[in-house]
Amino acid sequence: MTESEHGHVWGVCDEVQGLFREPRRAVYELFDWAADGTDVRGWVGCRVWLVPEDRTLDPWLLEDAESLGRQGRSGALVLTGLDDYMGPPEGYRRPVRLHDGYRWLGSCREFARVLLDEQPAPSLVLRGLAPSDRLRRALATGTRRALDLDEAWLEIRDDHGAPLTDRLLRPKVRAWRPSSHGPALIDLELQDEVERPVPRYARPVWDRWLAGPPETAGAWTGLDTRQREAWLELVRERGCRLDRRSRPAGGVYELEGRHITDEPGLFLALGEAVNGPGGYFGGCVDALADCLRGGFGYTAPATLLWRNAATARDHLSHVLTANGTHYDLVALALEVLAEGRIRVVCE
Known part of the structure; x- marks a missing residue:
């Protein structure tokens, strides 16, 4: 884990617990849904576009979209996915068509974005972490300011040590304890909403x-x-x-x-x-x-x-x-x- 601004290394660990989890998904109700052929169920597509039929606004992208089928007395089609908040505004009152990049899926009279309850930030645990001197000083200080690591990159390497990918973090230290991975190593628990967690x-x-x-x-x-x-x-x-x-x-x-x-x-x-x-x-x-x-x-x-x-x-x-x-x-x-x-x- 490295500091994003200057690249200072906070520490190197053996494994990360909490990287693999479902991203927080948006939920949409599509009212008066009319399918173009078979109704959509289950996983729909990597990229599903909501396209205003009057073309006055840009399409709205919903990534990794899943259909929960028709629900409620209104019979609205319910979709979940990762959205970018770019497109028709909440409560858009004109018809919208949907496609998955390969075919048209159907259309709806209007849609609503369901607001979900706020959830506490999950933990990310760096197990077997060899902390840098800078991190040791921050832990020894123990103040809220010292334990707020601001912004960092979690640089992920494969089993041979070659760089594979990374994830941006905004970590705050929740706790730390001696690690079973070896002497002088710690398990560092961070409060963090990982940018782009890895789904199941x-x-x-x-x-x-x-x-x-x-x-x-x-x-x-x-x-x-x-x-x-x-x-x-x-x-x-x-x-x-x-x-x-x-x-x-x-x-x-x-x-x-x-x-x-x-x-x-x-x-x-x-x-x-x-x-x-x-x-x-x-x-x-x-x-x-x-x-x-x-x-x-x-x-x-x-x-x-x-x-x-x-x-x-x-x-x-x-x-x-x-x-x-x-x-x-x-x-x-x-x-x-x-x-x-x-x-x-x-x-």
Whole structure:
């Protein structure tokens, strides 16, 4: 754990308790819900957009959305998810349509955001922590001001010590005690609402990456879209930390496309084609364009052999923008690759 402003190390620990927990989710009631086909139930999508039908306001994003079905006497559809508070205001009185980036889900007359009861800040326990001298002084002082560590980064490494990802904290020390992990170590309990806690569904993905990066390509192919998103997040955060030597121009990359059935699958396959198992080469079209400019193992020009390209075309040629406009993601990716001087041969 390091101080965010100057990078001073507060301490190094063996494990963190409380990092894996469900994020606080927003709850929406969608009144007079009319489904476009089958009513939505269970997990809905990584990104669900609420689009005002009159297009006078920007869409509202609800991430990792789940449907609880119709509830109450009104029969409103209830959705939960992580929102960014950007979009139609509370009590918006005009019809709204919903889509998940791939298809339209339905529409409602209006919606309401349900206010949940405030919950106490959870604890984050750094077990087996070797505290810095600065942290020892703060603990010895023991005042409220000394125990407020302001803002810090929790830097997470895999079992081999390689950087994997991080989380921003605003930690206040609740308690500390000698640790069973070894002499001179402590268990430090922090009052903190972790920015981006890791939800349960992503725990198997994290466990896999904490053991070290994959040694063979395609370790993500058996995952559902939700877990592929979690895998792609770790690939992106680890990939942006690596120092790579640019390979010579004229390289030939092979992309196996049998499992490109969703957007994260497209960028996971591209990353592994260019940079090997667990490799990163963009997590969206804009990031792909950035990677093509250099610094991510690629030197123009090159050739990409895209095998079984029909699978991606079947699943990603009619996706939706945030406001619901159809576009061809495969064609857009091919255009960006061509601009980056990668000649693509589809098979």
